[in-house]
Amino acid sequence: MACPDKELSVLFTDDAGISHLNRRYLGKKGPTNVLAFPMEGGPSPVVAPPMLGDVVISVDTALKESREFGEALTYTIDRLLIHGVLHLMGYDHEKSEGGAKRMEKEETRLILLIKER
Numbered sequence: 001m002a003c004p005d006k007e008l009s010v011l012f013t014d015d016a017g018i019s020h021l022n023r024r025y026l027g028k029k030g031p032t033n034v035l036a037f038p039m040e041g042g043p044s045p046v047v048a049p050p051m052l053g054d055v056v057i058s059v060d061t062a063l064k065e066s067r068e069f070g071e072a073l074t075y076t077i078d079r080l081l082i083h084g085v086l087h088l089m090g091y092d093h094e095k096s097e098g099g100a101k102r103m104e105k106e107e108t109r110l111i112l113l114i115k116e117r
Helices: 015-026 059-069 073-088 097-116
Strands: 007-013 034-038 051-058
Touching (some): 007 015, 015 034, 015 051, 034 073, 051 059, 051 073, 059 073, 073 097
Parallel strands (some): 007 051
């Protein structure tokens, strides 16, 4: 899926905020590191929305993960943002092993691009 001229909304919140969204919209209890809410995916609208979607990142969980994995916090945030954007673009690691491998490969490719700058 190409996404030229698309907008992205990013929200940084805490574990309480992301837990609320996780329960309300996904029916899951507790915090997670990142949530993605695509604007497209239902019936095709007559006019394509300018928004790709929303990515929500828990800074609390990102801090825990950065410590756990020995990553700089900025790297962890970049990784979570990439993960969320890939979800918005239709990648899914939960439905199949093949999908998980495709998503992981693309995450790695994009992280390497960031590291090069």
